[in-house]
Amino acid sequence: MSRIEIDVVTAEFFEAFDNRGGKAADVARIRRLFSSEGRLSRSARSSRSTPTSSSSLASGC
Template sequence: MPQLVETENARRPFAVKVAPLSKIEIDVVTAEFFDAFDNRGGKAADVARIRRLILPVA
């Protein structure tokens, strides 16, 4: 579970601390991101997919 922690940076006094991702998890997210831009065969970019990957869950 992410937690809010204080930092020594005056411009950004708080940060969200999360568990580090494994290489496999990073590879999966990277593949998902690039697949969203796949335009082979005239296919349009999947903007909804990009939003799901980038925007935080409310």
């Protein structure tokens, strides 16, 4: 991938998860960006989870 292609995919990734102003995540776009076994990591002070993208989307991100 070229630097430009990586920048395009990165921008699309962040736009898909953008929830500013109460906007919902674009689930269809997220599905296009990840393989079914892709991982989305979520870290909090006391815990961490790394479900597959499919299971995250099924549970509402």
